[in-house]
Amino acid sequence: MTSSLRLRAGLVSIVLLAAFLGIWHLATRSTAPVATMSPEYAKLMGLTATQGKSAMPGPIDVGAKLWEHLKRPFYDNGPNDKGLGIQLGYSIARVGTGYLLAVLVAIPLGFLIGMSPLLSKALDPFIQVLKPISPLAWMPLALYTIKDSSISAIFVIFICSIWPMLLNTVFGVASVRKEWINVARTLEVGTIRRAFTVILPAAAPTILTGMRISIGIAWLVIVAAEMLVGGTGIGYFVWNEWNNLSITNVIIAILLIGVVGMLLDQILARFTRMVTFPE
Amino acid sequence: MTDKFISIEGIAKRYPGASGATTTIFENLWLSMARGEFCCVIGHSGCGKTTVLNILAGLDAPSEGTVIVDGQSISGTSLDRAVIFQSHALLPWRTVLGNVAYAVSSKWRRWDRAKVKAHAQTFIDLVGLTGSEHKRPSELSGGMKQRVGIARALSITPKMMLMDEPFSALDALTRGTLQDEVRRICLETGQTAFMITHDVDEAIYLADKIFLMTNGPGAVLAEVVENPLPRDRGRTDLHRHPLYYALRNHIIDFLVTRSKTFTAETPDHDPRNVPMVHIGKPGLTIAASDEPRQTRIPGTSPGLTA
Ligand SMILES: Nc1ncnc2c1ncn2[C@@H]1O[C@H](COP(=O)(O)OP(=O)(O)OP(=O)(O)O)[C@@H](O)[C@H]1O
Numbered sequence: 313m314t315s316s317l318r319l320r321a322g323l324v325s326i327v328l329l330a331a332f333l334g335i336w337h338l339a340t341r342s343t344a345p346v347a348t349m350s351p352e353y354a355k356l357m358g359l360t361a362t363q364g365k366s367a368m369p370g371p372i373d374v375g376a377k378l379w380e381h382l383k384r385p386f387y388d389n390g391p392n393d394k395g396l397g398i399q400l401g402y403s404i405a406r407v408g409t410g411y412l413l414a415v416l417v418a419i420p421l422g423f424l425i426g427m428s429p430l431l432s433k434a435l436d437p438f439i440q441v442l443k444p445i446s447p448l449a450w451m452p453l454a455l456y457t458i459k460d461s462s463i464s465a466i467f468v469i470f471i472c473s474i475w476p477m478l479l480n481t482v483f484g485v486a487s488v489r490k491e492w493i494n495v496a497r498t499l500e501v502g503t504i505r506r507a508f509t510v511i512l513p514a515a516a517p518t519i520l521t522g523m524r525i526s527i528g529i530a531w532l533v534i535v536a537a538e539m540l541v542g543g544t545g546i547g548y549f550v551w552n553e554w555n556n557l558s559i560t561n562v563i564i565a566i567l568l569i570g571v572v573g574m575l576l577d578q579i580l581a582r583f584t585r586m587v588t589f590p591e
Numbered sequence: 592m593t594d595k596f597i598s599i600e601g602i603a604k605r606y607p608g609a610s611g612a613t614t615t616i617f618e619n620l621w622l623s624m625a626r627g628e629f630c631c632v633i634g635h636s637g638c639g640k641t642t643v644l645n646i647l648a649g650l651d652a653p654s655e656g657t658v659i660v661d662g663q664s665i666s667g668t669s670l671d672r673a674v675i676f677q678s679h680a681l682l683p684w685r686t687v688l689g690n691v692a693y694a695v696s697s698k699w700r701r702w703d704r705a706k707v708k709a710h711a712q713t714f715i716d717l718v719g720l721t722g723s724e725h726k727r728p729s730e731l732s733g734g735m736k737q738r739v740g741i742a743r744a745l746s747i748t749p750k751m752m753l754m755d756e757p758f759s760a761l762d763a764l765t766r767g768t769l770q771d772e773v774r775r776i777c778l779e780t781g782q783t784a785f786m787i788t789h790d791v792d793e794a795i796y797l798a799d800k801i802f803l804m805t806n807g808p809g810a811v812l813a814e815v816v817e818n819p820l821p822r823d824r825g826r827t828d829l830h831r832h833p834l835y836y837a838l839r840n841h842i843i844d845f846l847v848t849r850s851k852t853f854t855a856e857t858p859d860h861d862p863r864n865v866p867m868v869h870i871g872k873p874g875l876t877i878a879a880s881d882e883p884r885q886t887r888i889p890g891t892s893p894g895l896t897a
């Protein structure tokens with residue numbers, strides 16, 4: 313039953329993809345030359361005018377270019393011409409660093425806040441104000457204080473991934489079932505051991521959900537941040553290719569951003585499943 | 592009653608009610624238990640039995656009064672007082688073995704894994720869960736969960752067992768076996784037991800003393816019934832004892848009618864000196880004082896007594 317459902321869903325997916333590619337192909341294919349013009353002018357106008365070719369690349373152009381990129385993902389011909397693998401690597405490294413720093417801060421801090429009603433109440437107004445700030449709004453301040461564009465991007469990732477993790481950790485820790493805490497209390501389990509053997513496993517699914525939201529936001533933000541700070545990374549690549557008017561490369565970058573984002577999400581989803589317990 | 596191992600002294604529990612008022616679940620509650628005694632509490636749902644048990648465990652603090660265990664006022668939980676929770680309270684991310692082993696390793700922190708596991712396993716076997724060690728609580732039936740809770744409490748060999756309806760979800764056969772085991776362990780190890788139950792026969796089989804609580808709110812401990820059956824009573828010939836029906840009728844009478852009307856009918860009830868009922872003896876003595884008060888007990892006509 314379920315396997316046949318999956319099979320059918322897969323088939324529908326393939327049909328939809330084929331339809332999308334077909335329509336894309338039809339919409340961007342070359343038509344007959346629209347006008348005759350002097351060769352000089354034609355050269356100036358490019359293929360769009362002379363052959364009726366759309367400026368939008370078709371799926372075949374994108375596919376061919378993508379194949380080219382995939383064959384040489386790590387080439388490096390100077391600052392403005394690096395392989396997509398290198399650019400993605402830079403972005404992933406920034407996201408990873410900022411995100412891990414956020415984990416190291418948010419989870420212990422969330423534990424403290426969640427276990428202490430006093431801290432929870434005292435810090436709440438700060439968190440409420442800081443949380444809705446767009447991470448990019450921190451960028452000028454980061455650039456001014458840190459004076460390094462790459463580290464500023466990492467800082468922006470840090471600041472945007474910290475809130476979902478912090479709030480989920482606080483919530484997860486504060487809402488551990490009283491009866492589980494009571495078990496630990498009747499067994500005279502000390503605070504540290506209780507934190508690791510009862511509160512952490514009980515709150516882990518909620519914490520991991522926060523971490524999953526965070527990685528998604530971090531991956532959204534890195535593209536914008538790299539467009540701002542420039543230099544390296546997939547965000548910079550998109551902006552640079554736009555300046556080069558290479559829509560093909562922009563489309564490829566968009567596709568890859570989606571794929572990497574999905575992979576990051578899937579990794580966290582797997583971790584979440586690992587710590588989730590049925591009740 | 593010289594050896595008061597446990598003494599509850601004038602405790603009250605109040606919760607803030609609606610619009611600033613406070614709800615008093617019970618107040619001025621006194622009771623005591625001797626070392627090694629098996630006590631059952633009977634009372635209608637919501638009268639505050641679990642609340643008393645939580646206070647005894649140290650999980651909950653009374654609004655007034657104190658609990659004295661072994662001569663010392665308690666100020667929190669202790670490994671000496673194990674609790675079987677009404678809601679099982681198993682850790683769902685641990686297996687059956689993991690849940691019991693958690694208790695064992697909390698009590699004996701220096702034991703190595705193998706020793707903890709072996710010790711936990713004996714208690715899992717005891718409650719008849721051999722073969723289910725590696726199941727998670729979500730894969731167990733209600734009765735199986737209850738048995739894990741029982742194994743966990745027994746495994747730390749406490750001085751006192753606090754049991755909140757430990758056998759309520761079990762079938763008659765398993766219940767009988769576990770009652771026998773718990774009774775045997777309590778007798779062998781000299782554990783003091785405080786057990787909440789709704790099952791009159793269970794109380795009669797297990798208890799040395801039965802505490803009868805009236806309905807809440809404002810519940811009081813109405814009587815302490817001393818079990819006239821011999822300590823080495825057997826499950827099968829329980830009902831043949833000449834005092835069995837008198838005892839049973841007395842408790843059921845209380846539950847059916849007197850638990851509602853007790854407070855109104857007994858205005859001179861002294862919570863500090865709760866009447867001690869000796870079924871089959873013409874007199875009625877007061878639990879906390881030594882002077883017997885001569886009163887006839889309803890349901891114990893001389894004809895019924897041996
Ligand atoms: N946190 C709370 N706030 C307000 N009232 C409470 C709270 N906890 C318990 N109560 C009340 O205290 C009373 C006694 O509750 P308790 O759990 O001790 O009953 P019980 O005798 O164990 O009942 P049962 O036999 O159904 O388990 C109930 O009327 C309940 O409504």
Ligand SMILES: [Mg+2]
Pocket residue numbers: 640641642677755
């Ligand atoms: Mg209860």
